Amino acid sequence: MTDQIEEEVxxxxxxxxxxxxxxxxxxxxRIGTITSLVAMQLLLFIEKRWSIKVANSELRRENFETVGKIAALVNSHLPEVKAGS
Incomplete structure (x- = not known):
């Protein structure tokens, strides 16, 4: 699932x-992709796309620095998929 999240982000x-x-x-x-407006739009996209709510305590730069870290944050909010389900 993480690869799919990374690709979409x-x-x-x-x-x-x-x-x-x-x-x-x-x-x-660092590459200039993110402004404060884009950060808010990204947060709204993430919450809507994966039907999650990112807590205020998680709104830290280190959680949004890279596509990989964003995917990990999203993944941490998704229910675990059990083998055979």
């Missing part, structure tokens, strides 16, 4: 990176 961020999606471990703040 990278695709979403692609529009703010002039055509090239950020790499999994690329700091999206």
């Amino acid at each position: 990278a695709h979403y961020l692609k529009r703010y990176n002039f055509g090239a999606p950020p790499g999994r471990d690329e700091d999206i703040f």
Whole structure:
């Protein structure tokens, strides 16, 4: 599931990176992809797309620095899928 989340987040961020999606471990703040407005739009996208609520305590830069970290945050809110389900 993490790969799918990463792909969707990278695709979403692609529009703010002039055509090239950020790499999994690329700091999206350093490459200029994220502004405060884009950060809020990203949060709304994440919450709506995966039907989750990110707590205020989780709204820290380190949770949103890379596509991989964003996917991990989203994944931590999703119910576990049991083998054979």
